Amino acid sequence: MIGRVLRKELIDHLRDRRSVVGSFVLPILGPLLLLGMFQLLSDLGSDRPLELPVVGSEFAPRLIDYLEASGVEVQPAPLYPEDSVRRGEAAAVLVIDPTYAERFAAGRSAPVRLIVDESRNDAHRSVRRVERLLVGYAQSLGALRLMARGISPEVASPLELEEIDLSTPEKLAANLLNVVPLFLMLAALVGGMNVAIDTTAGERERGSLEALLLNPVPRRTLVLGKWLATSIASLAVATVTLLGFMLTVRFLPLEELGMKMLLGPFEALVLWTAIAPLALFGSGVQMLIATFARSFKEAQTYLNLLNLLPMAPSMFLMFEPARSAAWMLPLPALAQVGTVVDVMRGESVPAWHLGVIFGTSLAYTALCLGALERLLRKENIIFGRP
Numbered sequence: 001m002i003g004r005v006l007r008k009e010l011i012d013h014l015r016d017r018r019s020v021v022g023s024f025v026l027p028i029l030g031p032l033l034l035l036g037m038f039q040l041l042s043d044l045g046s047d048r049p050l051e052l053p054v055v056g057s058e059f060a061p062r063l064i065d066y067l068e069a070s071g072v073e074v075q076p077a078p079l080y081p082e083d084s085v086r087r088g089e090a091a092a093v094l095v096i097d098p099t100y101a102e103r104f105a106a107g108r109s110a111p112v113r114l115i116v117d118e119s120r121n122d123a124h125r126s127v128r129r130v131e132r133l134l135v136g137y138a139q140s141l142g143a144l145r146l147m148a149r150g151i152s153p154e155v156a157s158p159l160e161l162e163e164i165d166l167s168t169p170e171k172l173a174a175n176l177l178n179v180v181p182l183f184l185m186l187a188a189l190v191g192g193m194n195v196a197i198d199t200t201a202g203e204r205e206r207g208s209l210e211a212l213l214l215n216p217v218p219r220r221t222l223v224l225g226k227w228l229a230t231s232i233a234s235l236a237v238a239t240v241t242l243l244g245f246m247l248t249v250r251f252l253p254l255e256e257l258g259m260k261m262l263l264g265p266f267e268a269l270v271l272w273t274a275i276a277p278l279a280l281f282g283s284g285v286q287m288l289i290a291t292f293a294r295s296f297k298e299a300q301t302y303l304n305l306l307n308l309l310p311m312a313p314s315m316f317l318m319f320e321p322a323r324s325a326a327w328m329l330p331l332p333a334l335a336q337v338g339t340v341v342d343v344m345r346g347e348s349v350p351a352w353h354l355g356v357i358f359g360t361s362l363a364y365t366a367l368c369l370g371a372l373e374r375l376l377r378k379e380n381i382i383f384g385r386p
Contacts, residue, residue: 002221002224002225002228003225004225005217005221005222005224005225005226005229006225006228006229006232008225009195009198009199009225009226009229009230010229010232010233012198016194016198019194019195019198022194023190023191023192023193023194023233023237024237024240026183026186026187026190026191026237026241027187027237027240027241027243027244028244029183030179030180030183030187030241030244030245031244031245031247031248033179034179034180034245034248034252035248035251035252049071049073050071050072050073050126050129050130051072051073051075051090051091051126052067052072052073052074052075052090052091052092052093052094052130053074053075053076053077053078053081053084053090053093053094054067054074054075054077054093054094054095054096055077055081055093055094055095055096056077056095056096056097056098056100057074057077057096059096059097059098059100059101060096060100060101060104060110060112063096063112063137066133066137067133067137070133072130072133077093078090078093081093081095081115082115085115085116085117086117088117088120088122088123091116091120091122091123091126091127091130092114092115092116092123092126092127092130093114093115094112094113094114094115094130095112095113095114095115096112097110097111097112097113099111100112107145112134114127114130114131114134180245180340180344181336181337181340181341181344182311182337183241183245184238184241184242184245184271184275184336184340185275185278185310185311185333185336185337186307186311187234187237187238187240187241187242187275188234188235188237188238188275188276188278188279188282188336189234189278189279189282189286189307189310190237190307191233191234191235191236191237191238191279192230192231192232192233192234192237192279192282192283192286193286193300193303193307194233195229195230195233195283196230196283196286196287196290196303197286197290197293197296197299197300197303198296199226199229199230199287200226200287200290200291200293200299201290201291201293201294201295201296201298201299202296202299204294204382205294205295205296209382210382213376213382219373219376219377220369220373222376223287223369223372223373223376224369226287227283227284227287227365227369230283230286230287231279231280231283234279234280234282234283235276235279238272238275238276238279239272242268242271242272242275243268245263246263246264246268249263262346263344267343270339270343270349270354271339271340271343273354273358274335274336274339274340274349274354274357275336275340276358277332277336277357277358277360277361277362278332278333278336278361280361280362280365281332281361281362281364281365281368282332283365284364284365284368284369284372285306285364285368286303286306287368287369287372288368288371288372288375289302289303289306290302290303291372291375291376291381292381310332310333325338326356329353329356329357329360330356330360332361332364335356335357335360336357339353339354339357
């Protein structure tokens with residue numbers, strides 16, 4: 001009998017083509033967004049010719065020679081430097097003061113100005129390259145001046161800082177791929193939302209819920225059949241989303257950015273094992289909440305707000321990643337995001353972690369389905385009365 005209810009709900013869902021197509025927006029949007037983001041990063045990371053307009057280049061010929069030797073294309077000065085930077089015609093404009101040569105010959109600091117617009121994100125990389133070149137030129141000149149006076153340049157550098165980076169290519173990739181956990185979680189929650197609404201508030205709105213409950217079928221059987229249909233829809237969307245990301249990762253220019261990520265069949269299986277319990281629990285919660293709604297649209301409003309709740313802790317873990325801890329495992333959404341991040345960082349996930357996630361999620365699901373079974377015995381719920 002559960003199989004019949006399941007088959008009936010799945011057939012009804014598949015007949016609604018708009019609902020089916022809408023539920024698969026995330027599997028398409030997520031990988032496309034990831035491809036676009038990495039293509040943008042690849043374009044920004046590629047070495048482009050550094051063009052730098054210079055005002056007063058005749059006052060510092062050696063500085064100009066140094067910039068050109070470093071790969072900078074020195075260009076004539078614009079008529080209005082500030083307007084040129086403000087309009088985005090130039091990433092930066094270097095202004096050399098007329099007193100540069102006089103102060104340089106006297107061994108004093110020679111003034112230069114770099115006109116930039118920090119609000120333009122596309123110019124940040126070029127500006128930082130120019131700043132590094134100017135700082136390097138200043139340091140080399142300072143060292144020469146000290147040596148000319150018989151002073152070791154090390155006197156001006158009491159500390160020699162050496163930075164040791166312990167990050168791995170996998171961890172660097174995980175920091176940039178932080179949208180993957182969010183999309184997987186949303187796919188598990190949104191994938192079966194329309195089915196959850198249609199099997200509860202939708203049937204009551206159409207007047208078919210009362211006729212269905214009049215059949216000599218236990219309430220538990222009906223609830224399980226409807227829940228299985230909702231869960232299958234959620235798992236289908238989550239699975240397609242995961243497969244989409246697996247395919248997308250193969251085309252990402254990770255190596256060009258000094259990153260690496262392994263998302264093979266084993267890693268995908270671990271991710272699916274972590275995401276599947278959220279789909280099961282989310283289906284139960286959505287059906288329970290939708291039962292209180294009097295119409296399909298009202299249920300959509302409730303569930304859209306409900307799906308926003310797990311996003312807050314998930315986004316916190318995305319931007320402040322922390323290693324999965326035991327206290328996170330019984331908490332839906334937190335457990336899934338933590339596990340996905342660990343897999344993306346190339347860290348192993350103990351089997352008992354997945355067992356705790358699965359066990360606690362099934363326990364929460366059982367509570368939701370039990371509450372839903374009791375609700376379907378109440379007249380005000382069946383007929384939608386206040």
